Amino acid sequence: xxxxxxxxxxxxxxxLNQGRTIAAIMACLFLAHAVAMASANRLGAALRxxxxxxxxxxxxxxxxxxxxxxxxxxxxxxxxxxFRQANFRARxxxxxxxxxxxxxxxxxxxxxxTRSSLRDVPKDNPCEPxxxxxxxxxxxxxxxxxxxxxxxxxxxxxxxxxxxxxxxxETEVTSIRIxxxxxxxxxxxxxYRNLLDPDFxxxxxxxxxxxxxxxxxxxxxxxxAGTDASNSYCIHWRFWRSGRFxxxxxxxxx
Numbered sequence: 632x633x634x635x636x637x638x639x640x641x642x643x644x645x646x647l648n649q650g651r652t653i654a655a656i657m658a659c660l661f662l663a664h665a666v667a668m669a670s671a672n673r674l675g676a677a678l679r680x681x682x683x684x685x686x687x688x689x690x691x692x693x694x695x696x697x698x699x700x701x702x703x704x705x706x707x708x709x710x711x712x713x714f715r716q717a718n719f720r721a722r723x724x725x726x727x728x729x730x731x732x733x734x735x736x737x738x739x740x741x742x743x744x745t746r747s748s749l750r751d752v753p754k755d756n757p758c759e760p761x762x763x764x765x766x767x768x769x770x771x772x773x774x775x776x777x778x779x780x781x782x783x784x785x786x787x788x789x790x791x792x793x794x795x796x797x798x799x800x801e802t803e804v805t806s807i808r809i810x811x812x813x814x815x816x817x818x819x820x821x822x823y824r825n826l827l828d829p830d831f832x833x834x835x836x837x838x839x840x841x842x843x844x845x846x847x848x849x850x851x852x853x854x855x856a857g858t859d860a861s862n863s864y865c866i867h868w869r870f871w872r873s874g875r876f877x878x879x880x881x882x883x884x885x
Contacts, residue, residue: 684831692718693802693858699831701842701853708848713808714840714855716829719801724762724824726793731757731776748791754780760793762825772866772881773801773827773858801827804855809870811848817874826866828858839865848872852879 687697693716702711728748732741733755745765746752757776761768774797782796783789790796804823809816830839839856849872856865867880 687717689717691716691802692800693828694830694832696831699829699840701840703842703844705844706846708812708844710812710842710844710851711808711810712840712842712851712853713806713810714804714829714831715806715808716802716831717805719797719803719827721794721798722824726760726762726797727765727768728752728758728793729761729768729770729776730779749779749782749796750791752779754778758782760797762793769825771797771825771827772864773862775862797827802829803827804829807853809851809853811844811851811872814872816851816870816872818870819874819876822868822870822876822878826855826857828862830856830858830863 683700683702684696685698686695689697691697697717698713698715700711700713703709728746729742730744730746730752732743733753734757735755743756745761745768746758749758752758756779758779759770759774759776761770763769783791788799790799804826807818807823809818839854841854843852845851851870853868853870854865856863858864863883865880865882866878868876869879870876
């Protein structure tokens with residue numbers, strides 16, 4: 632009986648050890664799965680897991696395509712972000728030129744006023760298009776100040792008002808549509824009303840448009856880049872399903 636008990640004890644210990652080994656393996660597999668899922672959520676949400684681009688029939692004044700869709704399925708959620716661009720139009724905005732002092736005569740950049748036409752701006756004074764209130768102008772991303780004489784340099788047909796110049800040279804973001812788990816989030820036009828020449832076709836250089844959904848599916852971070860060279864920019868938003876948004880960063884080329 633003692634020997635039998637010893638054998639049974641050894642068998643029990645062996646079974647126990649085997650059980651512990653299996654449990655340990657299962658725990659490792661579970662941990663690995665959890666780590667993999669966490670990584671997938673971080674990477675899958677940040678990378679453009681499914682990007683489609685489409686062109687409209689309109690001839691764009693900037694690089695196409697006319698739209699870009701970023702979509703993904705992080706964890707148990709799904710999302711789709713659609714950006715659209717079209718040729719610039721006033722769309723209810725009051726446009727004008729902000730005029731700066733001649734840098735040869737002053738130190739630093741000094742706003743000296745606003746003008747409706749480039750004809751009214753001294754040729755050596757820098758200026759740039761703006762909109763909204765003349766007392767507190769809103770500026771566009773994608774353009775910067777130039778001397779008044781340079782805005783139409785080399786142009787066969789000159790355009791003197793800010794609206795005319797922008798309407799013949801620029802595109803702008805016209806909509807951002809966010810759909811999460813089948814529900815469309817409200818997106819205010821003020822989130823993108825000053826963004827010119829979006830960069831929807833720059834896959835070879837960098838992923839210009841990205842989106843990442845929060846784990847609870849209630850907010851999303853979105854990134855978009857625009858134009859090129861010295862006027863390039865990259866904007867980072869955070870959107871909430873309530874319609875609230877915040878621009879978390881605005882910087883040069885990403």
